[in-house]
Amino acid sequence: MVNGTVIPLEVRDLNAWYGTRQVLKNVSLAVRPNEILGVIGPAGGGKTTMLTCLNRTLELAGGRSEGIVRIEGESVDKVDPNELRRRVAMVLPLPVGLPMSIYDNVAFAPRMVGVTNRRELDEIVERCLTQAALWDEVKDRLDQLGTRLSGGQQQRLTLARALSTEPEVLCLDEFSIAIDPVTTMRIEAVLVELKKQISIVLVTNLLQQARRIADRTAFMLLGSVIEEAPTEELFEFPKDKRTHDYVNGKFG
């Protein structure tokens, strides 16, 4: 609890392994309500693995974890994994339009939990596409294939789809590595807007991106969280020398 409110997502002493290789070492983090938590660090530092622990997709990839992950105070091990994945939405690095229409892409997850009412689905599709800043570009061709959109549009479609389950936490894993700078800036603006309603974990390899929109930022190196602080503080006055070297471009 922070100031009497429930912490949306909390990680404590989390360890994770692929086979015998340990990829997370005693990671502790918390995402506060209505904030963007940036996670930065060089490749191979465990950022993606940490995300897969949040919605329990690590087990699908053949990994194993120990430690505590809580969603609104409840251990994620006690939540049905599919329900958990609807509450903790995930946007992956490469845009994926599912091989169906734009409309069906966004309506897919709601339909799978039994929403059949057309008007209800129409509302969800319009709301999510609008939130993802894609509605105006596609509203006249919702029946076109999602896979035929441009990369930047597909990533916004991916984001709209992630929002269709009305998640409490939205996680993004280096969402901008395959898309153009203009779309990147548009999605950043979307995230700043979205955090009024939900909490966001933004894993990024772009230091400037974390600096632009993250409220707090954590620096991960070799499976551990080295330092976590309000973003400006982490970039301007890092406590750890390794953080200092990384944010100043001396390695990574």
Place this chain on the structure above:
Amino acid sequence: MNGTDVRTAEQATAASPSPTTVAFADLASRRRTESLAGLVLLGAAALAAIPALAIVGLLIVRGAPALSLEFLFGMPLHGMTAGGIFPAIVGTLWLVGVSLAFAVPVGVLAGIYLSEYAGEGRVARIVDLAIVNLAAVPSIVHALFGLGAFVLFMRLGTSILAGGLTLGVMTLPVIITSTKAALQSVPHSFRLASWNLGVSRWQTIRHIVLPNALPGILTGIILQVSRAAGETAPILFTGAAFYLPILPDDVRMQSMALSMHVYALVTQIPDVPLEMKYGSALVLVGTVVLLNSFATVLRYYLRRNRKW
């Protein structure tokens, strides 16, 4: 550049023709090799096509005169030396139908299991190995297996059911393998995106993977249909009758079959007019070619509708 480098370069020039000349000579010889390779490959391809064309050509020339409505839809007469081959055509359809009714559900479900659930473990590898080996079993061995398992042990007798099941077992490995391959050609990123939306494994298979793998699965099945229609050995002891001029109406009956009929006409009965032998073979090959063409067209049409 330092002194050592210059000397090495000079020595190289003195010892061999200029690099430009070498490059041109090289290019000419490479061109010769290239055209030679083209010729050899063309020859091999032609050699492969010639027997196929010769067989079809011979069958058409010798067999086409026998084709008539009476031949296709009539009953055999005078100990099969006259009349039609209708019971054999219908019998083949029955046998293929039964084999599909068994092999398609079992094969597709097994393919789904192997592709989507089994993972990479030791059990999956053993099952895979078993299937590959099953595919390599000669059809006469399948026939003996069918005789032992279906005709005798399960007491089905020599019947369409026993013959169809034997054909089904024979086609099963390829249906499993082609189903698995079709499912694995659907990008993993689609599954991952679906799982990340909280969509269950089965729902993901049902709504994302299967619909997009369907063309490949169907093609595999149709190719096995034509194989089942053409094989003689598996039905020899299990379901095919030598001469039974009635139309079957029950899977417990025996029936004639096209492949068996051709075998019988050619080797077992004297005084069959030559064009009847060729005509029966032409109908059999025609059926197989028709099914394969259908598979090709279907694959082309469904590929055009690919969604990614």
